[in-house]
Each structure stands twice: as structure tokens, then as C-alpha cells.
Amino acid sequence: MSKNYSLAALLLGGFICAGLLLLGTSIGNSLLAMKGMERTVAVKGLAEREVKANVAIWPIRFNEVDNDLNTLYQTVQQKTDKVVAFLEQQGFNKDEISVSLPSIEDRQAQGYVDPNVKYRYAARVTVSLYTHQVDLLLESRNKLLALAKEGIAIASQDYDSRTEFLFTELNSIKPAMVQEATQNAREVAEKFAKDSDSVLGKIKQASQGTFTISDRDSNTPYIKKVRIVSTLTYYLND
Structure with missing residues (x-):
């Protein structure tokens, strides 16, 4: 047992x-x-396009000084009306134009009076144009000399008074650009697969990426560069 x-x-x-x-x-x-x-390969696909801005914001600013506050207000109103009339003559609509309240500075209210300051009151006025007529705006900016003849000295285009150009129609080109970036990524992956004696398989993972919109260059801010980088991961087969 x-x-x-x-x-x-x-x-x-x-x-x-x-x-x-x-x-x-x-x-x-x-x-x-x-x-x-x-066995996978991760690649990036790029798509870029140049587009023209479809919205422009143009702040037209001028300064006025005087020792009499009432006179200053009257002069500011007259010159503001002339700026608005100038824009309407160029072909812009009233609903595209807005006027902010003038910023008035009393130079003697600060307690210290600079003997070199000739005028007590200084006013800063901004007439803003928000328009989809970008080409008309570009043409009108070249005619600002007409305002100078009216005694209106337009402030220089510094950071606060520069014309801003926007592209707000991204959705109209987004599908085509995503497809282009995906195709570009696939071409890169196929090249990698061929060089490694492999066969490109299906997509394992895909990340669309973020769209960026920037000026093409500093001289033509109304021309925008739209860019997207997509990341895709493919399977590799023997």
C-alpha cells in the first residue's frame, strides 16, 4: 500500500x-x-494656413488741452464729431463706431504745478471702430491726413492705440486642417514603418492638438497664420 x-x-x-x-x-x-x-510609433502631423483677418478694431485717439474746462469740452465734442464724420464718409456704418467718454486730467489738482505746463486741463478722447470691413479700414488709415487738416492730431499707433485684427472663422477651416494634419502624420508614420521593415497598422491613440492663430509678421498683422499639430500613435505589424 x-x-x-x-x-x-x-x-x-x-x-x-x-x-x-x-x-x-x-x-x-x-x-x-x-x-x-x-509595437507602436508616435508621430506628429502639422497643418498651416494663411488667412485674412475678418474683424478689425481701430481705436482713433487724440488729445486736447485748454485752461478753461467748458471750452475744452466744446472743442473735444467738435473734434469728436469730425472724426465720426470722417469714418462715415469712408463708408462705415454708425453701429460700427463708438465714442468713449473723454478722460480729463486737471494738472493742478495734484498739488504740484510744473511751471513748464502751459495748460491746466488735458483731455484724451478715443473713437473706436469695430468692423468686418477690413479692406476698407486699411484703405481709410491712409487718409488720416484729412483729420490733420481739421486740426486733429491723431495719437501715434502705440500698444494701446494700435489697430487689432482678428480671425473669428476658425470653425470654417477646422475640419479640413484636422484632416490635413492627420494625413501628414500618417505619411510620416508610413515612412517610419517602411524604414523599419514593418507594416503600418491602425491608430491606437490620437490627440488633435490646439489651434493657434498668430500674425504672419509685424508688417501685415491683418494676415494670420493658423497652425495645428496633431499627435497620433499607430500600431506596427511585421
């Missing part, structure tokens, strides 16, 4: 070892297969 028990135990042990060996081989093959499926 002792011998039969030992033989049974030996056989059982042999079956267990064989089972474990087969299980280990099966798991190893599965891991190798999974590892083979996880």
Missing part, C-alpha cells in the same frame, strides 16, 4: 509539473503575442 501511495503521489506530482509547464508556456506565448501587438 505504501508503494501504491508513493506511485500515486509521484504521478500526481508529474501531472502537476506538466500542467504548470504547459500553463507557463501558454502564458509566455500570450505575453509575446501581446507584446508584438503593442
